[in-house]
Amino acid sequence: xxxAMTPQLTQPQRSLLPRRVSLFVRYxxxxxxxxxxxxxxxxxxxATVSKNVVGVNEVxxxxxxxxxxxxxxxxxxxxxxxxxxxxxxxxSSGTSIVNGVVTRSTEWTVAVAAKEIGEWTIPSFRIGATExxxxxxxxxxxxNSTNGGTAKPDIHLDFDIDKDSLYIGESIRYTVRIRIGExxxxxTLIAPSGEGLEVKQNGDDxxxxxxxxxxxxxxxxxxxxxxxxxxGDILLRGAQFKGNVIKGSRGFGSTLRVPLDLQTQDxxxxxxxxxADYKGLWLPTEDLVLEQDWQxxxxxxxxxxxxxxxxxxxxxxxxxxxxxxxxxNYPSNVRVYDEKPIYGSDAGYTTMxxxxxxxxxxxxxxxxxxxxxxxxxxxxxxxxxxxIEGFELSVQAGETGNNAxxxxxxxxxxxxxxxxxPQPVSTETxxxxxxxxSLVLFILWVGTIKLWLNERKKHPVEVADKGMKANNTITxxxxxxxxxxxxxxxxxxxxxxxxxxxxxxHPSTTEVKAAxxxxxxxxxxxxxxxxxxxxxxxxxxxxxxxxxxxxxxxxQSALSPLVPDA
Numbered sequence: 001x002x003x004a005m006t007p008q009l010t011q012p013q014r015s016l017l018p019r020r021v022s023l024f025v026r027y028x029x030x031x032x033x034x035x036x037x038x039x040x041x042x043x044x045x046x047a048t049v050s051k052n053v054v055g056v057n058e059v060x061x062x063x064x065x066x067x068x069x070x071x072x073x074x075x076x077x078x079x080x081x082x083x084x085x086x087x088x089x090x091x092s093s094g095t096s097i098v099n100g101v102v103t104r105s106t107e108w109t110v111a112v113a114a115k116e117i118g119e120w121t122i123p124s125f126r127i128g129a130t131e132x133x134x135x136x137x138x139x140x141x142x143x144n145s146t147n148g149g150t151a152k153p154d155i156h157l158d159f160d161i162d163k164d165s166l167y168i169g170e171s172i173r174y175t176v177r178i179r180i181g182e183x184x185x186x187x188t189l190i191a192p193s194g195e196g197l198e199v200k201q202n203g204d205d206x207x208x209x210x211x212x213x214x215x216x217x218x219x220x221x222x223x224x225x226x227x228x229x230x231x232g233d234i235l236l237r238g239a240q241f242k243g244n245v246i247k248g249s250r251g252f253g254s255t256l257r258v259p260l261d262l263q264t265q266d267x268x269x270x271x272x273x274x275x276a277d278y279k280g281l282w283l284p285t286e287d288l289v290l291e292q293d294w295q296x297x298x299x300x301x302x303x304x305x306x307x308x309x310x311x312x313x314x315x316x317x318x319x320x321x322x323x324x325x326x327x328x329n330y331p332s333n334v335r336v337y338d339e340k341p342i343y344g345s346d347a348g349y350t351t352m353x354x355x356x357x358x359x360x361x362x363x364x365x366x367x368x369x370x371x372x373x374x375x376x377x378x379x380x381x382x383x384x385x386x387x388i389e390g391f392e393l394s395v396q397a398g399e400t401g402n403n404a405x406x407x408x409x410x411x412x413x414x415x416x417x418x419x420x421x422p423q424p425v426s427t428e429t430x431x432x433x434x435x436x437x438s439l440v441l442f443i444l445w446v447g448t449i450k451l452w453l454n455e456r457k458k459h460p461v462e463v464a465d466k467g468m469k470a471n472n473t474i475t476x477x478x479x480x481x482x483x484x485x486x487x488x489x490x491x492x493x494x495x496x497x498x499x500x501x502x503x504x505x506h507p508s509t510t511e512v513k514a515a516x517x518x519x520x521x522x523x524x525x526x527x528x529x530x531x532x533x534x535x536x537x538x539x540x541x542x543x544x545x546x547x548x549x550x551x552x553x554x555x556q557s558a559l560s561p562l563v564p565d566a
Contacts, residue, residue, distance in 0.1 A: 043066050043067055043068035043070075043127075043128065043129075043130055044066065044067055044130060045064065045065070045066040045125065045127045045130045045131060045132045046064070046065050046066075046132060046133075047062065047063070047064045047122065047124075047125060047132035047133065047135060048062075048063045048065075048135075049061065049062050049063075049112075049122070049135055049137070050062075050063075052135065052136065052137050052138060053137075053138045053140065054113070054114055054137065054138070054139055054140070055114075055139070055140050055141065056113075056114055056115070056116060056117055056139055056140070056141060057085075057113050057114070057115075057152070057153070057247075057258055058113055058114070059111050059112070059113045059247045059256050060111075060112055060113070060137075061109060061110075061111065061112070062080075062086075062109075062110050062111075062112045062122065063107065063108070063109050063110075064107070064108045064110075064125055064127075064132060065105060065106065065107040065108070066105070066106050066107075066127050066128075066130065067103070067104065067105050068104050068105070068106065068128075069093055069095065069104045069105075069106060070093075070106050070127060070128060072091040072093070072106070072108075074106075074127050074128065075089070075108050075125055075127060076125065076126075077089065077110060077125075079123040079125075080112065080122065080123075083114065083115055083116070083118075083120040083121075084112050084113065084114055084115060084120065084122070084137075085112070085113045085115060085256060085257070085258050085259065086110055086111065086112045086113075086256060087110055087111040087112075087256035087257060088110070089108045089109060089110035090108070090109050090110075091106070091107070091108050091109075092106075092107050092109075093105065093106040093107070111247065111256035112256065113247065113256055113258055114137060114139035116139065117139050117140060117141055118139055119136055119137070119138050119139070120136075120137050120139060121134050121135065121136050121137070122134060122135040122136075122137060153182050153245045153258070153260055154180075154181035154182050154215075155178070155179065155180050155181065155182055155184075155241075155245070155260065155262065156178070156179040157176070157177075157178055157179075157239070157241050157262040157263070157264055158176075158177055158264065159174065159175060159176050159177070159192075159238065159239060159264040159265075160174075160175040160177075161173070161174050161175075161267070162174075162317065164267055164268065164269055164270065165269070165270040165271075165272070166228055166269065166270075166271055166272070166284075166378065167228070167271070167272050167273075167274060167284040167376065167378050168228050168229070168230065168231050168271055168272065168273050168274060168284075169227070169228065169229075169274070169282055169283075169284050169322065170227070170228060170284040170285065170317075170378055171225050171226065171227040171285075171317040171318055171319055171322075172225075172226050172317055173202065173223055173224070173225060173226075173317055173348065174192055174199075174223070174224040174225075174226050174239075175221065175222070175223050175224075176189065176221070176222050176223075176224070176239045176264065177219060177220070177221050178219070178220045178221075178241055179217050179218075179219050180217060180218045180219075180220070181215055181216075181217045181218075182245045182246070182247075183245070183246040184243045184244065184245060184246065184260070185243065185244045185246055185257060186243050186244055187241070187242070187243035188241070188242045188243060189220075189222060189239060189240070189241050190239060190240040190241075190242070191224055191239060192224060192226070192236055192237055192238055192239045192264070193236075193237050194226075194234050194235055194236040194237060194269070195234060195235075196228065196229050196230035196232070196234050196271070197226055197227070197228060197229065197234060197236065197269070198226070198227040198229055198319075199224055199225070199226050199227075200224065200225050200227075200319075201222065201223070201224055201225075202223040202224060202225045202345070203223055203345065205220055205221065205222050206220070206221040206222075207219070207220050207221075208221075224239075225317065225319065226269075227319055227322075228269065228271040230271065231271045231272060231273035232271055233268055233269070233270055233271075234268070234269045234271055235266060235267075235268055235269075236266065236267050236268070236269050237263075237266050238263045238264030238265050238266050238267075239263070239264045240261070240262070240263045240264075241260070241261075241262045241263070242259075242260060242261050242262075243259075243260045244257035244258065244259055244260060245257070245258045245259075245260050246258075274376070275376075278376065278383065280374045281324055281373075281374065282376065283315065283318075283322070283324065283373070283374070283375035283376060284375070284376045284378050285315050285316050285317065285318055285375060285376070285377075285378060286316045286317070286377070286378050286379045287314075287315075287316040287349075287377075287379075288313075288314070288315050288316070288373065288375045288384075288386050289312075289313070289314040289315075289349070289386070290311075290312075290313055290314075290371070290373055290386040290387065290388055291311070291312045291314075291388065292309060292310065292311045292312070292371075292388040293309075293310045293312075294307065294308070294309055294391060295307070295308045295310070299391075299392065299393060299394055300393075300394045300395075300396060301360055301393060301394075301395055301396070302360075302395070302396050302397065302398040303360055303361065303362065303363055303395060303396070303397055303398040304359060304360070304398050304491075304493060304494055305359070305360070305398070306357050306358065306359050306489075307357075307358050307359075307360075307393070308355060308356065308357050308358070309355070309356045309357075309358060309368070309391075310353065310354070310355045310356075311326060311353070311354045311355075311356070311371065311388065312351060312352070312353050312354075313326070313351070313352045313353075313354075313373070314346070314349040314350070314351050315349065315350050315375075316348055316349050316350075317348060317349075317350075318349075318350040319350070320343050320350060320352075323341075323343070323350065323352045324373065326352075326354055326371065328356075328369050328371055329369055330358070330368065330369060331366060331367065331368075333360065333361050333362045333364065333366060333395075334358050334359065334360050334361060334366055334368075335358070335359045335361055335493070335520075336356055336357070336358050336359075337356065337357040337359075337520050337521045338354065338355075338356050338521070339354065339355040339356070339357075339521070341353065341354050342354075359493060360393065360395040361497065362395065363395045363396055363397045364395055365392065365393070365394055365395070366392075366393040366394075366395055367390060367391075367392055367393075368390050368391040368392075368393060369390050370387060370388060370389050370390040371387065371388050372385055372386070372387040373385065373386050373387075398494075475545075476495045476496070476498040476499035476502065477495075477499060477541060477544045477545045478545060479491065479492075479494075479495035479498075480492055480495040480496055480499065480541050481538065481541040481542065481545060483495060484519070484534065484537055484538055484541065485538065489519075489520060492516075492519075492520075493520070496512075496516055499512075500513075508540075508544060511540065512540060512541075512544070515533075515536060515537045515540055516537065518533050518537075519533060519534065519537050
């Protein structure tokens with residue numbers, strides 16, 4: 001029979017068992033307490049505001065903090081956007097040790113403003129495993145109810161318009177003024193608009209500063225030109241000013257950009273069509289001024305002398321595109337060079353200045369034409385005319401070497417050696433005329449003998465002399481070339497007239513005339529000569545001169561056998 005044996009514990013073993021159990025319990029309890037302490041130490045997030053009763057657009061401070069170091073981008077403020085405007089937050093974080101206790105914190109500060117009247121809730125924000133409590137904000141109409149500052153942006157927008165009734169094609173001025181007493185970002189001014197209206201900015205913005213009740217303001221003024229393109233009642237939508245007002249308070253860590261949207265009042269324009277019985281170019285305006293200036297102011301000029309005529313047209317509140325073309329019919333005995341019109345503006349008037357250079361081609365009396373412009377006076381509702389008078393000009397022959405150049409002798413007419421030179425005939429009634437007659441006959445006899453003896457010897461010299469004289473006589477082409485290089489437009493014109501008269505069927509006439517037209521127009525323009533045009537003209541004239549020399553040499557070679565050898 002087998003009997004089970006139960007082990008017997010000794011006295012020391014019995015004393016160690018409670019100790020081991022107690023140690024295990026202690027470790028377990030410490031671990032449990034540590035776990036609970038971690039849960040109790042979980043970071044706490046708190047949201048606070050500087051005030052919870054505010055006015056619309058009044059800025060207040062929202063502060064969100066957590067007692068731990070977290071990523072600065074952990075806070076999502078986008079839930080605020082439904083009922084609040086908010087700025088960019090400023091973030092601070094730090095760690096401190098006090099009496100061996102480590103404290104960590106992260107804090108966001110942001111400027112906030114309510115968009116509308118009412119009670120709005122700042123929602124809870126989740127940061128990691130914790131979140132803040134929601135906050136209720138009461139937004140009133142005005143911050144004055146909360147003893148705060150004004151919530152309305154200190155920005156004012158107003159406008160002026162010349163009139164609200166106009167004719168089709170007429171232009172009026174629309175002026176917008178912005179008074180700014182706030183700091184702005186991204187400001188934009190949108191022009192007024194309307195169907196059937198053409199709106200353009202007129203000139204640059206004007207900016208001034210002023211002080212009102214101790215506060216400094218910036219005033220910006222912009223002018224628009226509005227032109228009606230169709231008749232009827234047209235709604236003109238007002239100008240619109242948009243931007244962001246930068247707001248903030250002392251001690252705030254961020255600024256707030258409050259959207260701004262202002263608009264001037266809409267108005268209705270009554271646009272009248274032009275009268276059915278009106279004929280001619282339609283120019284509706286309140287005022288039209290037509291002026292001219294002559295330089296020099298003289299009634300007598302010489303052939304080839306220039307006289308300038310400057311015509312200035314001013315139309316009140318007119319589009320540049322509506323300015324008429326000034327067309328004048330000048331007589332054929334003058335040459336006219338027109339400069340390009342110069343446009344500008346002056347005290348509400350659109351100006352067009354045209355300068356014409358007039359050169360008389362022949363002597364005699366010349367009648368320069370007047371100019372008349374018909375227009376519709378929108379103030380008196382009737383047609384009017386503005387006129388500048390013509391000018392009577394007396395043209396005299398030009399002086400040699402000054403303005404008019406002498407005509408060149410015809411190439412086929414050459415003086416001969418046997419051609420007698422005309423001498424003045426005088427009659428003397430004195431009784432002793434026989435001695436004088438004898439002396440004259442003696443001198444002629446001696447001269448005849450001398451000429452006969454030296455005829456063969458002097459003949460080649462005379463031929464050479466004639467060649468030198470011919471060479472010294474400048475041709476029209478050479479004259480034009482020299483005048484172009486010396487910048488002498490009057491002499492150039494005279495030589496060109498001679499060349500054209502002597503070569504009416506020349507194949508290069510059209511090309512030369514076009515180049516000369518460009519050259520003369522630039523001569524009398526304010527911009528001056530263009531080097532390229534002058535170079536082109538000189539090249540063309542040099543080509544003509546070479547052609548003339550080749551033709552002349554061919555003629556001389558054909559005649560050379562007729563010249564006897566010495």
